[in-house]
Amino acid sequence: MNLEGKVAFITGAASGIGLATARTFAAAGARVVGADLSEAALAREFAAIDGALAIALDVTDSTAVNEAFAKLDAEFGRLDAVINAAGVNAPNKAANDKLVESNVRSFRAARSGEEYFPDFLGDITDEDFRRVLEINLFGPFYVMRAAAPLLKRTGGGAIVNVSSSAALLGVPMPVYYPASKAGVLGMTRGAAAELAPFNIRVNAIAPGAVDTPLFRQQPEEITGMLIGMQPIKRPAAPEEIAETLLFLASDSGAYYTGQTLSPSGGLHM
């Protein structure tokens, strides 16, 4: 699988899946443009990736997203692959801490046979719900909208959106996350149908546990339980997810469009 001579735009490129993908794509011959909210981490990580361009941006800012593609166009004059990997579990640290606390209580209760029913729905504010949708769903939309004209001009290409197994399974958690990730799957299928005549493929992946800073935000008690739910009892390395993204973004995945691949150790079958 190679991306020789191709240009790839990757969001969430400063950490976890996005960073592993940037490194994997560069090793496969692509010139990589990485975008992330975290300017310092992006600059630090991208210094080691040959010929890569780092652009600090917030994917919820559609003007900044449009400007990033204008910059990419001015620099490289073509676009072949787009990976939407930027995403969050929760709208802010307080909500994430609360989620972790509820998960710990749920898992302890499940082990001891005690009854505990977290009120995730009641705890979500309008603003929390909106914020997660803005990052996880509006962000990939802004990116796809800005990328499509460039991909068309190049003569084709591939978009891969990073969803989650949470979009495919029913598990108790704040609904903003599966809502945003299921929205990504719907958007993927719609765009796949629209863009197929232009030789542009649009697919999604729905990973299970992936060993990234996002995953490790949770205590081992929880990550251990999550991994325990998977037939393959270990988290994926981010590089393994990057290989699936490389397959879908490269010509090896030429007959896939509108699909969701789930590298989840069998969590979703």
Ligand SMILES: NC(=O)c1ccc[n+]([C@@H]2O[C@H](COP(=O)([O-])OP(=O)(O)OC[C@H]3O[C@@H](n4cnc5c(N)ncnc54)[C@H](O)[C@@H]3O)[C@@H](O)[C@H]2O)c1
């Ligand atoms: N790690 C897992 O177990 C797992 C499982 C399923 C799906 N996912 C999805 O994979 C994607 C990547 O997650 P990860 O585990 O690599 O997380 P991560 O936290 O390691 O990396 C996410 C990156 O996205 C960036 N980001 C966040 N908000 C942004 C914004 N508004 N604009 C631009 N960049 C922003 C962060 O700065 C960070 O660098 C996410 O969409 C996540 O939902 C992760």
